Amino acid sequence: MKSQVASDSFIDRCASLGLTLNRAKELAREDDANDADALARVLGMDTQTLLPVGARHWTRMAAQGASVSYREVMDERSLVEAISSGQVPTKYFAHICMLLDEVPLQVVVMACHQVAQQNHIAMDTVWNNVAILARLVGARRARFWSAKD
Structure with a gap:
């Protein structure tokens, strides 16, 4: 019974994030194939309760993570614009590549x-934009952001 509750929690969370369970599992394996809690972490769930984690400044954390190796910092607004539109200014190509390849998948x-x-x-639009960005910047993890399962 507990396993069914967990399964339902993951399915519901995937639906709210616009992901299929299969895609979420692929992301979890990419994140850490040896971590039994990787799926919950990638989906932004508390590993004990399987409820969504509390609100955080995810876009700010993502922009900071994308900028960690670069002199020029990508601001949060530029990141939001890139994800919203599927377009990225040339000066932030490397930042977007860093985001999609190196920043923790949960973030x-x-x-x-x-x-x-x-x-x-819509989440479908966001994921399509992320897939476009991944192709544009030549992200190593591009296949994980593809709209196809």
């Missing part, structure tokens, strides 16, 4: 969710 997923909520954009 990326939750930042995308935050952008969708704050800008009233």
Whole structure:
């Protein structure tokens, strides 16, 4: 019975994030194949209760993570614009690549969710934009952001 509750929690959370369970599992394996809690973490869930974690500044964390190796810092607004539009100024190509390849997947997923909520954009649109960005910048993890399962 507990397993069914967990399964239902993951399915519901995936639906709210615009992900299929299969895609979420792929992201969790990419994040850490040896971590039994990777799926919950990637989906922004508390690993004990399987409830969504509290509100955080996900887009700010994502912008900071994307900027960690670069002199020029990508501001939060530029990140939100890129995710919202699927377009990125040339000066931030490397930042977006860093975001999609190196920033913890929970931060990326939750930042995308935050952008969708704050800008009233459907999650499908956000994921399509992220897939476009991944192709534009040649992200190593591009296949994980593809709209196809």
